[in-house]
Amino acid sequence: MSFEIIFFFFIAVLSVGSALFMITRLNPMKSVLFLIVNFFCLAILYLTLGAQFIAIIEILVYAGAIMVLFLFVIMLLNLGDESRLVEKKSYKRLLALPAALILLIEIIIGLRIPAEPLTLPPIAAQMGSVEYIGKALYTEYVFPFEVTSLLLLSAIVGVIVLAKKRSG
Amino acid sequence: MSMNLTAVPLGFYLVLSAVLFTIGVLGVLTRRNAIVVFMCIELMLNSVNLTLVAFSAFSGTIVGQILVFFVMAVAAAEAAVGLAIIIALFRNKQTVNIDEINIMKW
Numbered sequence: 001m002s003f004e005i006i007f008f009f010f011i012a013v014l015s016v017g018s019a020l021f022m023i024t025r026l027n028p029m030k031s032v033l034f035l036i037v038n039f040f041c042l043a044i045l046y047l048t049l050g051a052q053f054i055a056i057i058e059i060l061v062y063a064g065a066i067m068v069l070f071l072f073v074i075m076l077l078n079l080g081d082e083s084r085l086v087e088k089k090s091y092k093r094l095l096a097l098p099a100a101l102i103l104l105i106e107i108i109i110g111l112r113i114p115a116e117p118l119t120l121p122p123i124a125a126q127m128g129s130v131e132y133i134g135k136a137l138y139t140e141y142v143f144p145f146e147v148t149s150l151l152l153l154s155a156i157v158g159v160i161v162l163a164k165k166r167s168g
Numbered sequence: 169m170s171m172n173l174t175a176v177p178l179g180f181y182l183v184l185s186a187v188l189f190t191i192g193v194l195g196v197l198t199r200r201n202a203i204v205v206f207m208c209i210e211l212m213l214n215s216v217n218l219t220l221v222a223f224s225a226f227s228g229t230i231v232g233q234i235l236v237f238f239v240m241a242v243a244a245a246e247a248a249v250g251l252a253i254i255i256a257l258f259r260n261k262q263t264v265n266i267d268e269i270n271i272m273k274w
Contacts, residue, residue, distance in 0.1 A: 002175050003175075004175030004176050005175060005176055005180075008176045008180060012180070012184045015184070015188065016184070016187055016188065016191070019188055019191040019192070019211060020191060022195070022204075022207065022208075022211070023191060023192075023194060023195035023198065023199060023204070023208060028201055028203050028204055031204050031207055032207065035207050035210065035211065038188075038211065038214070039214065042214055042217070042218055045181070045184075045218060045221075046218075046221050048176070049181070049221050049222060049224075049225040050225050051221045051224070051225065051233050051236075053233070054217075054221055054233050054236050054237070057237070057240060058214075058217075058240075061240055061244060062210070062214070062240070062243075065244065066210065066243065066244055066247045069247060069248065069251055070203065070206070070207060070247070070251070073203060073251045073254065073255065074203060076255070077203075077254075077255070077258050077264065079201070079203075079264065095197055096194070096197070099190055099193050099194070099197075100190075102190075103186055103187065103190040106182070106183070106186040107183050107186060107187075109182075110179040110180075110182040110183040110186065111179050111183060112179070127224075127225075127228070127230055127233075128225075128230075128233055132230060133230065133233060133234070133237070136230050136234055137234065137237070141234050144238060148238060148241045148242075151241065151242065151245055152241065152244070152245055154245075155244075155245035155246075155248050155249055156248075158249050158252070159248045159249055159252040162249070162252035162253055162255075162256050163252040163255050163256065165259075
């Protein structure tokens with residue numbers, strides 16, 4: 001087993017463990033902190049895949065901005081612990097079976113993909129750099145990029161309308 | 169900085185992504201705190217992002233990473249709007265328990 005595989009398994013176990021802790025902690029504050037651990041693990045995996053820009057954005061935008069927003073809302077609402085995870089409706093449990101089956105099928109298919117040796121062009125190592133992503137974003141994908149700004153603008157307006165106090 | 173992409177097979181990344189996605193689905197189905205449900209949705213989005221980046225790296229193209237960029241923009245907008253909805257709900261109902269929020273049911 002090479003060092004890369006061992007490192008991958010270490011990060012994978014860490015990320016799956018933090019995800020499991022996230023959905024089992026009753027205190028939403030602890031859930032947020034475990035989710036941030038998960039995001040850092042994913043950022044490291046992006047780095048191993050050569051996607052430096054995405055890894056930095058993952059930490060800046062997800063762990064930095066979005067999760068701070070979550071923390072802010074949790075502190076603002078001052079929620080206590082969620083009561084025990086007792087299911088009142090049992091039909092939700094039935095959904096666990098198809099979900100588990102889908103996961104099993106995905107795992108089987110995923111492990112059957114042969115590890116064929118890759119002959120990447122020398123450009124591939126820098127493919128995830130800011131330079132390449134920026135060039136692609138501002139030339140080939142400039143229209144979706146502009147549409148994203150519209151999306152963010154509408155989100156800003158919508159958030160202000162939703163969160164504003166009704167003034168009668 | 170030379171990355172040895174062949175060391176870890178593509179399937180490993182896909183399996184990890186599937187496991188993380190399923191954990192997110194599990195959280196959405198079992199948790200009752202609306203904020204935690206939102207966090208599980210973020211987890212699912214991130215697991216899909218991992219798939220996209222893995223495919224992007226193993227196919228030698230940049231398209232997957234561009235798509236991840238847009239997914240992150242949508243996720244940021246979605247988190248902001250969702251949390252605003254949760255705040256508005258809390259202001260009206262004094263709870264974020266999704267079992268008690270059923271004003272859309274009839």
